[in-house]
Amino acid sequence: MYFTTADIAARRERLAAQWQEQLNDDEAVLVYCGQPIQKPGGLDITYPFLPHPAYFWLTGRRREEEVLLYSKGEGWVEFQKEWTKEQAVWEGDRNDLLVQQPGKDLTELEDYLKSKHFSTVYALGQAPGNPAVEGKAFILRTLMDQTRRVKDAAEVKLVRAIADIAARGYRTLKAAIRPGVSEKELQLVFETEILRCGAHTVPYDTIVGSGPNAATLHALPTARIIGENELVLVDAGADIYDYCVDITRTFGSSAAIGSRRKDLYGLVLSVQQECISMTQAGAWWRDVHGHAAKRFTEGLLGFGIFKGSLDTLIEKEVIAPFFPHGLGHLVGLRVRDTGQEENLSPKKYFGSRLRVDLRLEAGHLITVEPGLYFIKALLEDRELMKPYQDYINQQELEHWKTIGGVRIEDNILITETGNENLTAAVEKVEEL
Numbered sequence: 188m189y190f191t192t193a194d195i196a197a198r199r200e201r202l203a204a205q206w207q208e209q210l211n212d213d214e215a216v217l218v219y220c221g222q223p224i225q226k227p228g229g230l231d232i233t234y235p236f237l238p239h240p241a242y243f244w245l246t247g248r249r250r251e252e253e254v255l256l257y258s259k260g261e262g263w264v265e266f267q268k269e270w271t272k273e274q275a276v277w278e279g280d281r282n283d284l285l286v287q288q289p290g291k292d293l294t295e296l297e298d299y300l301k302s303k304h305f306s307t308v309y310a311l312g313q314a315p316g317n318p319a320v321e322g323k324a325f326i327l328r329t330l331m332d333q334t335r336r337v338k339d340a341a342e343v344k345l346v347r348a349i350a351d352i353a354a355r356g357y358r359t360l361k362a363a364i365r366p367g368v369s370e371k372e373l374q375l376v377f378e379t380e381i382l383r384c385g386a387h388t389v390p391y392d393t394i395v396g397s398g399p400n401a402a403t404l405h406a407l408p409t410a411r412i413i414g415e416n417e418l419v420l421v422d423a424g425a426d427i428y429d430y431c432v433d434i435t436r437t438f439g440s441s442a443a444i445g446s447r448r449k450d451l452y453g454l455v456l457s458v459q460q461e462c463i464s465m466t467q468a469g470a471w472w473r474d475v476h477g478h479a480a481k482r483f484t485e486g487l488l489g490f491g492i493f494k495g496s497l498d499t500l501i502e503k504e505v506i507a508p509f510f511p512h513g514l515g516h517l518v519g520l521r522v523r524d525t526g527q528e529e530n531l532s533p534k535k536y537f538g539s540r541l542r543v544d545l546r547l548e549a550g551h552l553i554t555v556e557p558g559l560y561f562i563k564a565l566l567e568d569r570e571l572m573k574p575y576q577d578y579i580n581q582q583e584l585e586h587w588k589t590i591g592g593v594r595i596e597d598n599i600l601i602t603e604t605g606n607e608n609l610t611a612a613v614e615k616v617e618e619l
């Protein structure tokens with residue numbers, strides 16, 4: 188049992204308290220679960236159905252088309268769908284009701300709404316026709332997401348269990364990494380192990396990048412055979428009912444990996460550790476990202492890739508093409524958990540568009556995933572590199588260009604007193 192009726196009741200209570208001031212007595216909110224999406228040209232074939240995360244969080248149910256209503260007068264009312272004989276024949280018991288709560292039949296929704304004469308009904312979740320969420324609906328959704336991003340004990344327990352599964356996957360994976368094995372084989376080793384250990388699926392396409400492929404941020408595993416002394420970057424997660432972990436480890440394929448790869452790994456690892464210690468309640472995420480960008484700048488100056496004064500290199504954001512993504516994102520219920528409302532027009536910090544731009548609070552679960560890469564598509568773009576070229580030692584850079592990249596990623600739960608690394612059980616190589 189992942190969630191109890193008490194867990195669901197507590198979430199609803201927290202959310203109703205947040206909506207208290209905004210919602211008028213004669214207004215209502217509907218949170219839609221969503222509908223299956225047809226595959227193009229697929230006739231009666233749909234993509235696997237995923238309930239809207241807000242609906243799942245508020246009900247513990249994963250059935251398509253259902254709706255949850257809230258109003259101050261009526262409280263929370265569920266409109267549920269009868270499981271038809273035909274569904275029972277084709278799909279059996281889908282085991283998709285994690286929490287059993289009585290509700291009304293979905294067919295009653297329209298009449299119910301008419302009978303209550305609500306002045307406005309706000310549509311949240313995955314509403315039919317995907318209407319724009321504006322005005323007060325936007326405010327209500329923002330409050331809902333802000334509430335939902337503070338993880339409760341049941342959610343944390345589930346994420347911990349998923350992290351344990353991922354740790355077993357990574358242990359098996361690590362034993363399989365050697366020259367002669369393909370990226371695809373490593374993907375299979377990891378995914379087989381996590382599925383064997385109880386994961387439902389992977390939360391995103393498993394990333395395996397070896398050698399130069401490690402520079403591709405979302406590298407899909409290929410038939411490439413891993414060579415001697417290469418970096419192997421694996422970004423792989425596990426999922427149970429849409430809850431997940433998002434983890435990256437970088438390995439060496441053999442022992443004599445050479446000083447440049449070792450140094451790069453050492454730098455990313457120490458910056459990750461520093462950023463994790465800064466990931467605390469009250470910190471602005473952009474400052475933690477900024478710390479990584481500055482420390483990386485200092486590191487590449489030390490390696491001789493950059494030249495000039497550290498202050499100028501920081502001011503000119505020369506790190507941008509080498510650290511082109513934000514430091515992390517909220518994670519938990521899906522690999523990108525809530526976080527977009529505060530970041531609708533993302534600003535760039537040190538050349539990267541952050542995926543979240545907020546002040547951290549206890550209960551947030553966020554990835555800390557610094558990475559440094561030598562990405563051909565950026566480094567060979569003369570126009571893009573123009574503002575940086577005076578600060579880069581091209582001769583030195585040539586030696587690094589085929590190395591690929593290093594990323595290390597953990598999922599950090601912010602607590603009242605600090606933080607906890609929920610993915611700490613996934614072993615990290617201390618030194619390549």
Ligand code: GLY
Nearest residue numbers: 391422433556596
């Ligand atoms: N796993 C993809 C990411 O880290 O965002």
Ligand code: MN
Nearest residue numbers: 433554556596
């Ligand atoms: Mn991530």
Ligand code: MN
Nearest residue numbers: 422433434596
């Ligand atoms: Mn990742």
